[in-house]
Amino acid sequence: MVDLLKGYNVEKLKSENLRLLLTYSFASLSSHIHAWLISSMGDGMAALVSEMLIVGICLIAFLVPLCFFLGYMERKVAAFMQLRLGPNRVGPKGSLQIVADTVKLLFKEGLTPTASDKFLFNLAPIIVVVTSMLVMAPIAFAKDLQIWDLSIGVLYVTSISSIAVIGILMAGWSSYNKYSLLGAMRSGAQIVSYELSIGLSILSVIVLTGSLKMSDIVMSQSNGWWIFKGHLPMWISFVIFIIASTAEINRAPFDLTEAEQELTAGFHTEYSGMKFAMFLLSEYINLFVVSAIAATLFLGGWMPFHIGHWELFNHIMDFIPSSIWFMGKTLFIIFIIMQFRWTFPRLRVDQLLTLEWKYLLPISMVNILLATLIAIMGWHF
Amino acid sequence: MGLLGEDIVTEDGEFVINMGPQHPSTHGVLHLKIWLDGETIKRVQPHLGYIHRSIEKMSENLSYRNFIFATSRMDYLSAHINNEACALCVEKGLQIEATPRAQVIRILMAELTRLASHQLWWGCTGLDLGAVTPFFYAFREREAIMGIMEETCGARLTMNYMVPGGVMYDIHPNFQNRVKEVMKQVKDNLHEYFEILTGNVIFENRTKGVGYISAEDAISYGCTGPVARASGVSCDIRKWFPYEGYDKVQFDEILDTGGDCYARYMVRMKEMLQSVSIIEQLIDNIPEGDFQAKTKNVIKLPKGEFYQRVETARGELGVFIVSDGAASPYRIKYRSPNFSNLSAIEHMAKGAKIGDLIAIMATLDLVIPDIDR
Numbered sequence: 001m002v003d004l005l006k007g008y009n010v011e012k013l014k015s016e017n018l019r020l021l022l023t024y025s026f027a028s029l030s031s032h033i034h035a036w037l038i039s040s041m042g043d044g045m046a047a048l049v050s051e052m053l054i055v056g057i058c059l060i061a062f063l064v065p066l067c068f069f070l071g072y073m074e075r076k077v078a079a080f081m082q083l084r085l086g087p088n089r090v091g092p093k094g095s096l097q098i099v100a101d102t103v104k105l106l107f108k109e110g111l112t113p114t115a116s117d118k119f120l121f122n123l124a125p126i127i128v129v130v131t132s133m134l135v136m137a138p139i140a141f142a143k144d145l146q147i148w149d150l151s152i153g154v155l156y157v158t159s160i161s162s163i164a165v166i167g168i169l170m171a172g173w174s175s176y177n178k179y180s181l182l183g184a185m186r187s188g189a190q191i192v193s194y195e196l197s198i199g200l201s202i203l204s205v206i207v208l209t210g211s212l213k214m215s216d217i218v219m220s221q222s223n224g225w226w227i228f229k230g231h232l233p234m235w236i237s238f239v240i241f242i243i244a245s246t247a248e249i250n251r252a253p254f255d256l257t258e259a260e261q262e263l264t265a266g267f268h269t270e271y272s273g274m275k276f277a278m279f280l281l282s283e284y285i286n287l288f289v290v291s292a293i294a295a296t297l298f299l300g301g302w303m304p305f306h307i308g309h310w311e312l313f314n315h316i317m318d319f320i321p322s323s324i325w326f327m328g329k330t331l332f333i334i335f336i337i338m339q340f341r342w343t344f345p346r347l348r349v350d351q352l353l354t355l356e357w358k359y360l361l362p363i364s365m366v367n368i369l370l371a372t373l374i375a376i377m378g379w380h381f
Numbered sequence: 382m383g384l385l386g387e388d389i390v391t392e393d394g395e396f397v398i399n400m401g402p403q404h405p406s407t408h409g410v411l412h413l414k415i416w417l418d419g420e421t422i423k424r425v426q427p428h429l430g431y432i433h434r435s436i437e438k439m440s441e442n443l444s445y446r447n448f449i450f451a452t453s454r455m456d457y458l459s460a461h462i463n464n465e466a467c468a469l470c471v472e473k474g475l476q477i478e479a480t481p482r483a484q485v486i487r488i489l490m491a492e493l494t495r496l497a498s499h500q501l502w503w504g505c506t507g508l509d510l511g512a513v514t515p516f517f518y519a520f521r522e523r524e525a526i527m528g529i530m531e532e533t534c535g536a537r538l539t540m541n542y543m544v545p546g547g548v549m550y551d552i553h554p555n556f557q558n559r560v561k562e563v564m565k566q567v568k569d570n571l572h573e574y575f576e577i578l579t580g581n582v583i584f585e586n587r588t589k590g591v592g593y594i595s596a597e598d599a600i601s602y603g604c605t606g607p608v609a610r611a612s613g614v615s616c617d618i619r620k621w622f623p624y625e626g627y628d629k630v631q632f633d634e635i636l637d638t639g640g641d642c643y644a645r646y647m648v649r650m651k652e653m654l655q656s657v658s659i660i661e662q663l664i665d666n667i668p669e670g671d672f673q674a675k676t677k678n679v680i681k682l683p684k685g686e687f688y689q690r691v692e693t694a695r696g697e698l699g700v701f702i703v704s705d706g707a708a709s710p711y712r713i714k715y716r717s718p719n720f721s722n723l724s725a726i727e728h729m730a731k732g733a734k735i736g737d738l739i740a741i742m743a744t745l746d747l748v749i750p751d752i753d754r
Contacts, residue, residue, distance in 0.1 A: 082517035178398050182420075182735070252511060253583055261406035261509045262735050343577070345584045346511025348736040349420050 027144035055147055059136060067284040071098040073331075074338050081342045102277060110273035113176055120174035125271065125278035127167035132285040134160045138214045139292050142302050142323035146214065153214035154202055157293060158195065161248070164282070165191040168250075168257060171279075172267035183266025186349055187257035190247060193356040194254075197244035200364035201237035204371035205230075205297045208380060218301040223308050225300035229380045233371040238298045240360055240367070245290035246337055247352070249283065253344035256352060287334055295329035302326040395423060402431045406509045406739050409749030413726075413738075420734045425727045433753040440713045445471050445680040446544060448710065452700075453539035455717060456751035458501055459693040461487075461494040464543035469624055470689035470700040471545040474682035481668045483547030484625045489560070489663055490530075490542060491625075491691075492656040496567065497526040498694035499653050502746045506646065507578050509743035510587055515578050522570060525563045529556065545680060547673030560664050564657055571653065579650065588642035592729035592741035595640055602728065603721035606696025607652065608745060611637045611644035618692035632659050645744040679708050695719055695746055719751040 034051065041047040072087070072095055079086025087094030112118055138153035140146045150156060165188060172184020206212060208230055209220040220226075227234050247254035258266035268279045295301060302322035306314045347355065374380050396417040402410040410431035416424040436455060440448035449467040453460035465487055472478060479487065500523040507515030527537045532553045534540040542549050578584050594604070599612040609616045617634040619627040635651040637644040682704035690699045696718025703712040722745050730738045 078513070082514050083521060084517060178396065182398075186420075255511070256736075259511070259736075261511060261739050264405060342514050344512060345507065345578070345581060345587060346736070347583055348587055348734055350734060351583075351586050 030144075059133060059147070063133065063136075063285055063288075064281075066288060067281055068098045068102070070284045070287060070334065071101075071280075073334070074341075077335065077338045078342045081339070105277040105280075106274055108273035110275050111270070113270050115176040116270065117174035117176075120170050121270075122275070124167050124171035124174060125275045125282075127170065128164055128282045129278045129285070131160055131163040131167065132282040132289060135289045136285075139289070140214050140218055140296060140301050141326055142321070145302075145323065149213060149215050152212045154206065154212045154217070154293075154297075157289075158199055158202065161286075161289070162191065162195055164286070168267050171271070175267070175270040177270050179263040179265070180267050180269045183257045183259065183263045183269070186259075187250060187267060189349070190250070190254065190256060190352060193353055194244045194247040194360075197240050197356060197360040197364050198248060200361070200368050201241040201244065202293075202297060204233055204237040204364075204368045207368065207371045207375045208234075210375075214296060214301070217296060218303050221300040221303045221306075223306055225298065225303070225305070227298045230371065231374060231380065233367050233374060234298060236363065236367045237371070238294070240364055241294055241298070242333065242336065244356075244360060245294065246340055247356070249286040249290055251283070251287065251337060252341040253346050254352060255341075255346060256349055259346060261346075287337060288330065291330045291333035291337065292326070294333050295326065299329045299333075300325075301329075394418075400738075401428075406742065407749070408505065408742075408747060411723075411742075411747065411749045411752070415735075415738070417735070422730050422733050422735065422738055425730045425738065427723055427726060429753055431753065432750050434750075436754045437713050437715060441710055444708055445682060445710070448713065449543060449545075450539070450541045452715070453541060454750060455715065455754055456693055456695060456698070456719065456748045457538055458498040458748055459491075459494050459695065460539045461490045461542060462691055462693040463698060464541070465491055465625070466689055466691040466693075466698050466700045468543040468545050469691065470687050470702050471680065471682065473689055474685070474687045474702065474704060475545065475676065475680065477546055477674055477676070479547045479625070480671045480674050482670045483672050483674070485663050485667045486548050486552055486672065487543065487625050488627065488630070489660055489667075490533075490540075490548075492659045493526050493529060493560070495694045496653055496656045496660075497523045497530075499649050499656075500526075502649060502694075502743075503574060503578075506740075506743040509739050510584060512578060512581075512584075515574070518570070518573055518577060522563070522567050525566060529559050529563060532556065532559065544673060544676075546676045547671070549673075551672045552667070557664055557667070560660060564660055564664075567653070567657055574650065579646075585643065587736065587740055588646055588744070589639075591642045591733060591737045592645075592744065593641045594725055594729050598728060599640070599725070602725040604696070604725055605718050605721060606692070606694070607635075607645055607648040608696065608722050608725070610635060611648045612640040613638040616697065618690050618697055622690060624689070624691060630659050630662050642740045642744040649746070681706060681708050682710070690716075693718060695748065695751070696722060715754060717751045717754060719745075719747050719749075723747055723752055 033054070037047040037051055041050065075097070076086045087097035090096045090100045112121055135157050137148040138146065138150055138156055140149075168187045168191075169184045172180040172187070175181075205217065205226055208226060209217045211217065211220070221229070227238055250257045256266075258268065263269070268276060271279060302325050304314070304317035304320060304322070304325050306317060396419075398415045398417060399412065400415055401407040401412040407413065412428035412431060414426040414428060415422055434454070436451045440451055443451065449464050449471075452463035452467050455463055468479075478484075500519040504516035504519030507513070530540055531537050533556055534542040534549070594602070594612055596612045596614050599609045599614050604612070604614070605616050613636055615621075615634060615636060618624075619632075620634050632655045635648045635655065637648050639647075682702065684706045685704055687702045687704070688699060690697050697716070698718055699716030701714040701716070702710050705711040726741060726745065729741050733741070
């Protein structure tokens with residue numbers, strides 16, 4: 001051992017090994033898999049399809065436990081706020097409660113109302129889940145861990161996520177239920193309106209980064225996150241983004257589409273069993289997606305907490321793996337959104353639209369001017 | 382089977398929704414037929430009778446001791462006060478009065494019931510407006526009050542504690558201590574109620590200016606209780622027609638002039654504090670003596686008509702007994718507060734949104750079994 005290392009600077013080698021371990025990039029793993037697939041299947045469709053399959057399986061294997069965790073987290077957060085214990089019987093500290101609930105939903109009969117449009121009725125939950133999964137593509141989960149770093153990443157996210165409203169409208173329309181129809185109509189008005197604010201607050205970040213690519217947006221924050229570098233406009237657009245995305249994913253206090261006390265369950269009144277579970281699944285995936293995007297745009301994604309030229313401090317921060325940074329930030333935003341749900345009463349439908357068109361949208365418009373001014377003058381750090 | 386759009390609207394282009402009898406926010410089996418134009422309500426029609434148990438008719442075959450307990454099942458959230466009204470009416474017929482000790486116990490129990498009822502209402506109002514958390518905060522204190530009830534009467538909801546001439550048993554030895562503890566808890570925690578719901582901007586937007594009813598309309602619809610008092614109608618039976626010695630305790634009649642959901646909300650919130658104050662005045666001053674006046678085993682009321690009204694948590698409850706001198710009433714009629722308050726719902730909800738209707742129902746504080754009886 002000693003002989004082998006003769007002539008080398010042992011200390012330097014050790015530190016390099018350590019650095020290799022810390023800055024381990026998923027790029028090497030994915031390129032290995034890619035090379036192996038090409039070598040065994042050739043450079044054709046087969047390799048591409050099997051690569052997609054692998055990605056899909058990995059995504060589902062990541063999302064389903066994540067949704068279980070988010071469901072458990074939500075129940076515990078709710079219980080904590082409501083002076084009660086929350087699930088504590090199934091599994092350690094009740095952690096398997098959600099699994100038990102899912103099994104129950106799987107075994108339940110998936111009723112289809114006689115008068116419903118059966119094709120659309122069955123298609124709707126699939127559309128809702130598929131769109132929320134599609135949005136995952138450009139999200140950078142860790143350093144180099146990204147499904148598809150396409151050049152219009154943010155634009156892709158906003159455009160694909162707006163397809164979900166079609167699924168909700170379809171569900172409400174095809175159920176042949178007046179409550180469902182009302183819920184679906186509300187969701188149409190709501191999601192279309194709040195997309196404007198989301199788009200404008202995303203745009204204010206784009207103005208500063210100059211790129212729609214997710215990896216560029218993350219890299220632009222290597223010397224500080226936008227929320228710290230971009231002065232007041234970034235704070236405003238962060239808050240607007242959180243509010244508007246809570247409305248976009250139909251969570252309380254903007255859950256008018258399901259509004260239990262008004263419309264029993266809104267657009268998914270008639271759904272049961274696994275079809276209902278699909279809506280639930282998509283709700284949690286959407287929650288994760290909007291939080292992940294907020295974390296990427298404003299809190300630096302997987303980028304560790306860096307301050308300008310404090311090399312030592314930045315170096316220490318780099319020791320925490322990038323995936324932990326990303327998940328930590330995302331879960332923090334999820335935690336905030338969960339607290340909204342268990343604190344606020346629900347808005348009325350006209351107040352919901354008033355909030356968007358009379359307050360958020362004008363503020364966003366002024367805000368984007370400010371952000372542009374900062375970008376042009378180079379006032380940001 | 383028609384497609385959506387063909388048979389889903391009426392000839393006038395109205396969208397008809399049957400809210401209830403199975404609906405999360407009708408608090409029971411209230412059935413509201415709503416004619417909508419988009420989200421705007423054009424007409425509301427309550428359909429009653431889903432939980433009619435003919436309590437009035439049943440009482441004609443029950444003795445004057447037994448018919449009292451059927452009234453626990455009317456407004457189950459103020460069961461004590463309902464029972465008290467019946468007991469008072471029978472006492473009026475017998476021309477006796479409950480013993481001084483029993484009177485104070487009755488007031489204490491009635492105010493505890495009012496407090497518990499208002500707490501439940503507060504929680505449900507939050508729930509109806511989409512905030513789930515207040516419900517649990519409200520139940521924390523309500524649970525403590527229910528514990529006191531359970532200790533003394535053995536029951537938590539339908540207490541069956543009133544008999545003509547007094548109360549059924551003496552209070553539990555722990556009663557005074559526990560009531561003091563709970564009153565302290567209620568006063569300490571009441572600020573949380575205001576923090577989590579009252580000052581919330583969404584809550585204020587949802588309730589202010591919603592479901593307005595003027596004082597004249599409140600009177601003409603026969604609204605009583607907090608609903609009328611929120612429109613500025615002074616109608617507290619405890620002040621105007623004192624019974625059981627309510628004239629000897631200090632309390633204010635809470636009045637508001639808003640007439641909207643927010644005013645009704647604030648009236649009830651302030652009434653909670655008044656109830657606490659009444660209880661605190663009396664808890665150390667329960668007179669010694671019998672808890673029940675001596676009455677005959679079989680009570681027979683003299684021939685005639687007797688009417689007694691009390692202030693329940695929801696308004697004025699009137700008990701009208703017609704006696705033909707037999708051991709059971711010839712006819713009984715209850716004037717229930719919820720029935721009259723419900724009748725104002727169309728007036729309040731016309732032109733409002735669906736969400737407003739929920740807020741209106743919540744602040745009317747409807748208990749459906751009291752409407753149907």
